[in-house]
Amino acid sequence: MVAIPEGKVGGYGAHDDDDDKPGFFARWFYSTNHKDIGTLYLIFGIISGLIGGYLSFMMRMELAEPGIQFFDTGHQYNVFASMHGLIMIFFMVMPAVIGGFGNWFVPIMIGAPDMAFPRMNNLSFWLLPVALICLLISFAVPGSASGNGFGGGWVMYPPLSTSGAPGPAFDFIIIGLLAAGFSSIFGAINFITTILNMRAPGMTMHKMPLFAWSVLVTAFLLLLALPVLAASLFMLFTDRIDGGTGFFDPAMGGDPEMFQHLFWFFGHPEVYIMILPAFGIVSHVVSTFSKKPIFGYLGMAYAMVAIGVVGFVVWAHHMYTVGMDVDLKAYFLAATLVIAVPTGVKIFSWLATMWGGSIRFTIPMQWALAFIFLFVVGGVTGVMLANAGVDVALHDTYYVVAHFHYVLSMGAVFGIFCGFYYWFGKMSGYLYNKWLAAAHFWLFFIGVNVIFFPQHFLGLNGMPRRYIDYPEEFELWNQVSSFGAYITLAGVFFFFAMLVEAFIRRRPASENYWGEGATTLEWTLPSPPPFHIFNTLPRIEDTDDGH
Amino acid sequence: MGVKRLTLAASAAFFAMTSAAFANKPTDGGYWLQDAATPVMVELTKLHNFVFWIITAITLFVMVLMGYIMFRFSEKRNPVPSKTTHNTLIEVIWTVVPIIILLVMVVPSMKLLYMQDALPETEMTIKVTGNTWNWEYAYPDLEDQVEAFISNPLEKDDAGDLYLLKTDAALVVPVDTKIKVLVTSSNNLHSFAVPAFGVKMDAVPGRINETWFEVLPGKEGTYYGQCSELCGVNHYKMPIEVEVVSKDEFKRWVANGGSFRKVAALGGTATAAQE
Numbered sequence: 001m002v003a004i005p006e007g008k009v010g011g012y013g014a015h016d017d018d019d020d021k022p023g024f025f026a027r028w029f030y031s032t033n034h035k036d037i038g039t040l041y042l043i044f045g046i047i048s049g050l051i052g053g054y055l056s057f058m059m060r061m062e063l064a065e066p067g068i069q070f071f072d073t074g075h076q077y078n079v080f081a082s083m084h085g086l087i088m089i090f091f092m093v094m095p096a097v098i099g100g101f102g103n104w105f106v107p108i109m110i111g112a113p114d115m116a117f118p119r120m121n122n123l124s125f126w127l128l129p130v131a132l133i134c135l136l137i138s139f140a141v142p143g144s145a146s147g148n149g150f151g152g153g154w155v156m157y158p159p160l161s162t163s164g165a166p167g168p169a170f171d172f173i174i175i176g177l178l179a180a181g182f183s184s185i186f187g188a189i190n191f192i193t194t195i196l197n198m199r200a201p202g203m204t205m206h207k208m209p210l211f212a213w214s215v216l217v218t219a220f221l222l223l224l225a226l227p228v229l230a231a232s233l234f235m236l237f238t239d240r241i242d243g244g245t246g247f248f249d250p251a252m253g254g255d256p257e258m259f260q261h262l263f264w265f266f267g268h269p270e271v272y273i274m275i276l277p278a279f280g281i282v283s284h285v286v287s288t289f290s291k292k293p294i295f296g297y298l299g300m301a302y303a304m305v306a307i308g309v310v311g312f313v314v315w316a317h318h319m320y321t322v323g324m325d326v327d328l329k330a331y332f333l334a335a336t337l338v339i340a341v342p343t344g345v346k347i348f349s350w351l352a353t354m355w356g357g358s359i360r361f362t363i364p365m366q367w368a369l370a371f372i373f374l375f376v377v378g379g380v381t382g383v384m385l386a387n388a389g390v391d392v393a394l395h396d397t398y399y400v401v402a403h404f405h406y407v408l409s410m411g412a413v414f415g416i417f418c419g420f421y422y423w424f425g426k427m428s429g430y431l432y433n434k435w436l437a438a439a440h441f442w443l444f445f446i447g448v449n450v451i452f453f454p455q456h457f458l459g460l461n462g463m464p465r466r467y468i469d470y471p472e473e474f475e476l477w478n479q480v481s482s483f484g485a486y487i488t489l490a491g492v493f494f495f496f497a498m499l500v501e502a503f504i505r506r507r508p509a510s511e512n513y514w515g516e517g518a519t520t521l522e523w524t525l526p527s528p529p530p531f532h533i534f535n536t537l538p539r540i541e542d543t544d545d546g547h
Numbered sequence: 548m549g550v551k552r553l554t555l556a557a558s559a560a561f562f563a564m565t566s567a568a569f570a571n572k573p574t575d576g577g578y579w580l581q582d583a584a585t586p587v588m589v590e591l592t593k594l595h596n597f598v599f600w601i602i603t604a605i606t607l608f609v610m611v612l613m614g615y616i617m618f619r620f621s622e623k624r625n626p627v628p629s630k631t632t633h634n635t636l637i638e639v640i641w642t643v644v645p646i647i648i649l650l651v652m653v654v655p656s657m658k659l660l661y662m663q664d665a666l667p668e669t670e671m672t673i674k675v676t677g678n679t680w681n682w683e684y685a686y687p688d689l690e691d692q693v694e695a696f697i698s699n700p701l702e703k704d705d706a707g708d709l710y711l712l713k714t715d716a717a718l719v720v721p722v723d724t725k726i727k728v729l730v731t732s733s734n735n736l737h738s739f740a741v742p743a744f745g746v747k748m749d750a751v752p753g754r755i756n757e758t759w760f761e762v763l764p765g766k767e768g769t770y771y772g773q774c775s776e777l778c779g780v781n782h783y784k785m786p787i788e789v790e791v792v793s794k795d796e797f798k799r800w801v802a803n804g805g806s807f808r809k810v811a812a813l814g815g816t817a818t819a820a821q822e
Contacts (some may be wrong), residue, residue, distance in 0.1 A: 056729045066710075075780040095663045126590065146780040155778045160735050160754060164779060171788070250753020256736065257751060291628040292621070296638055321738060321775075322749045323730075323756030326664035332656055341642060347609065349642040354616045356629035361621070374611045380602035389659030393588075393746045396738060398773040457578035461623060462742035464775045465785035471711045471773075476576035 038104035045096030064473050064482035074231035077468035078151030085154030090180045093412045097277040101419045102215045108522045109209045111200025111538040116193040124342035134176030142167030156423040158248040162239045181226045188222035202540030209520045213301045214280025217308040223271045229266040264315035272311040274507045278415020282368045288517035290357025303342035320391045329388045341480035363437040365416035378406025399459025405452045419438040425509030429528040436498035444490030450484025571743035572771040581742045582764040588745030669727035677737030677750035680781035684718045693805030712771040717788040721797035723764045730756045738776035762791045
C-alpha cells in the first residue's frame with residue numbers, strides 16, 4: 001500500500017540527539033510519549049487479563065461438575081461472571097488493542113511524530129488504573145443482601161442494579177466505568193484528531209494503512225457510543241439514590257427496558273470497538289507474511305466503515321425476548337443479517353491476499369490464520385442468532401456464550417496476540433523465542449476451542465447462562481469445557497515464559513525483521529524506535545503499485 | 548421418555564398414572580435442540596437445522612479454501628508472490644453471493660417470527676409471575692375454580708435426578724389447546740422459558756408480555772425449563788415445570804380446585820367421578 005522509496009525516511013539511529021529519555025518516574029508517570037503510553041496500556045492490559053482470566057478460571061472450576069464446589073453462593077458466582085465481563089472488555093481488550101497498539105503504531109504508520117494531544121493521552125491512560133481500582137474495591141464492599149460485590153451481569157440491567165443492589169459495590173462500578181468511559185472518549189478524540197490532521201505529506205486517506213483506518217472507525221464508534229453508556233450509568237446512579245429519579249422504575253413511571261435499549265445502543269457498537277482494530281492488525285500480518293499488498297484495500301477500508309455504521313442500528317437483536325413489537329424484531333433481524341456482508345468481504349479479501357502469495361507461517365501469521373477461521377465460526381453462529389425466531393430458543397443460553405467468546409475470546413484476543421508477536425520485536429527491540437511462542441499459540445488455540453465449542457451443545461440443549469449449578473444432563477460438555485480451561489492456562493504460562501526469556505536473552509531485533517512483506521512506516525525505524533520519531537516528516541511518494 | 552418418576556411429589560405420581568410418560572428436559576450429554584412439543588418449536592427446529600446446514604457449509608468452504616491456500620501458496624511451493632490486488636469480478640461475487648444466501652434465509656426466518664409472535668385466537672390464558680425466586684401461576688379464565696399458586700424448586704433430596712428442574716407444583720395445562728401466556732414479574736427481571744415449547748419470554752416488572760403455545764396432540768407429559776434472565780443469587784434455582792395433560796384430565800384437575808393433594812387423595816376415584 002504505502003511505498004517508501006529508499007532514503008526518503010531519513011536516519012533515526014539510536015544515537016539520534018533527540019533520543020534523550022527522561023528519568024524513570026517522569027518517563028512512566030508523566031509520560032506524554034505515545035510509545036511509552038502505548039507500553040503502559042499493554043502492561044495494564046496484561047495485568048487486567050490476568051485478573052479477568054483468574055475470574056473465568058474459577059468459574060470453569062466451579063462448573064466442571066454439578067453441585068456447588070468453590071463458591072459460597074450463587075451471588076458470588078454472579079459477581080465473578082459480571083466482573084469477568086467488565087474487566088475483560090473495558091480493562092483488557094480495549095486498553096490493549098486501542099490504547100496499546102493504537103498509541104504505538106497509529107502515529108508511526110501515518111508518519112506523525114506523536115499523538116495530537118499528548119497530555120490528554122496521559123490522562124486517558126491514568127484514568128484506567130483508577131477505574132480498575134474502583135472495580136476491584138467493589139468486590140470487597142457490600143453489594144446486595146446476598147453478599148459483597150455486584151452480581152447483576154456486565155449488562156447491569158435494572159432492577160438488579162438499582163433496587164436489587166443497594167450496597168456501595170455497584171456505585172464503585174459506576175464510578176469506575178465512568179472513568180474508563182471518559183478515558184476512551186478522550187482517547188477517541190485524540191485518535192480522530194491525529195489521524196485526520198497529522199498524516200505525513202503524501203499520506204492520503206486512501207493510502208493510510210488499514211490498522212490506522214480500523215482505529216479511526218473505532219474512535220468514531222467510541223465517540224458516539226460511550227456517551228450513551230455514561231448517560232445510562234448516570235441514570236442508574238440517580239435511580240439508586242433514595243428518593244431519587246425513577247427512569248427505570250415502573251413504580252415511578254419508568255421502564256426497565258429503556259435501560260436495555262440505552263445499554264445495547266452502546267453495547268453493540270462496543271462489540272465492533274473490540275474487534276475492528278483486530279481486523280486492522282490481521283490485515284497487516286496477512287499481507288506481510290504473504291509478501292503481497294492487501295487485496296481490495298478500498299473494499300477492506302470501507303467494509304470497516306460499513307460495519308461501524310450498521311453496527312449502530314442493530315442493537316435490539318440482544319433483546320429479542322423482552323417483549324418487543326414483532327415488526328421491530330423483523331427490522332432488527334434484517335438489519336443484523338446485513339452485517340454479514342461487509343464481514344464476508346473482509347474474510348474473503350484476507351483469503352484473496354494470501355492467494356498467489358508466498359506464505360510464511362510465522363507465529364503472528366499462525367495467530368492471524370487462526371483468527372480468520374475462528375472468526376468465521378463465531379460469525380456464522382451470529383447469523384444463527386440474528387434470526388429472531390431461532391433466538392427464542394438460544395437467547396441467554398450457552399450458545400450465546402459460545403458465540404461471543406468465539407468472536408471476542410478468539411477474535412479480539414487472537415488479534416491482540418497476533419499484533420503482540422508481530423510488533424514485539426519492534427516495541428521491545430528483542431526477538432522472542434519461537435518455540436515458547438509456538439507452544440503458547442497451540443495450547444491457546446486448542447484450549448479455547450475445547451472450552452467454547454462444546455458450549456454450543458450446552459446452549460442448544462437449553463442450558464441458561466449465569467448458572468452456578470446445573471441439572472446433571474449438562475455435565476459432560478461442562479466437564480470438557482473446563483478441561484479446555486486447563487489447557488488454556490498452560491498456554492498462558494508459555495506466554496509469560498516467552499516474555500521472560502526474551503527479556504533475559506535480549507536477542508536484538510533489526511529494523512525490519514520480517515523482511516520484504518513488511519511495508520508500513522514502522523519498519524523503516526529502528527527496533528525499538530527512538531524516543532522521538534519523524535523530526536523530519538516522511539514523504540509518501542505517489543505510486544501505483546499499491547491498489 | 549422413560550424419566551424416572553419420584554413418588555414424593557403427589558402430582559407427579561397422579562399424572563404418571565394417568566398420562567403418557569412423555570417428558571421433555573435436557574438430554575444427557577445432548578448436543579441438539581430438545582424435542583419439539585409445539586408447532587412453533589417444530590418450525591423453529593426446522594429453521595435452526597436449515598440455517599445450521601448453511602453456516603456449516605460456509606465454515607467448511609472457508610476451511611477447505613484456507614487449507615488449500617496454505618498448502619498451494621506456501622513459501623516453499625510458491626516462492627515468488629504475485630502482486631494482484633484487484634479483481635472486480637471476484638469482489639462483486641463475494642458481495643452478491645452472501646446477499647443471496649441471506650435472502651434465502653430471511654424468508655423462512657420472517658415466517659417463523661410472525662408465527663411465533665402474532666398471537667392466534669387463544670382458547671385459554673395463564674398468567675405467569677416471576678418472583679425472587681419462584682414462579683407464580685394463575686388461571687385468569689378459571690379464577691373461581693383454581694387459585695393462583697406458587698411453584699417452588701425442590702431441594703436435591705426431594706428432586707433426585709431432576710434437581711434444578713423439578714418443582715413442588717407444576718403449571719398444569721391441557722394438550723392441543725392454544726394457550727396465551729401473560730408474563731410479568733413482581734421485582735427483578737426473569738424469563739419464562741420452556742425449551743421444548745419454543746417459548747422464552749422475559750418477565751419485566753411493570754409490563755405484561757404475551758406469548759403463546761399449543762402442545763401437539765399426543766405430547767402429554769412433563770416439560771422442564773429454567774429461568775433465563777439473570778435475577779440474582781438463586782437465578783439457577785427457579786425451574787419451570789409444566790404438566791401437559793389431556794383435556795379431560797385438565798377438566799378434572801380444575802373441578803378439583805386445581806389442588807394436587809386433593810387429586811392424589813381421591814386417587815382412582817377421581818377418574819370414575821367424571822363422566
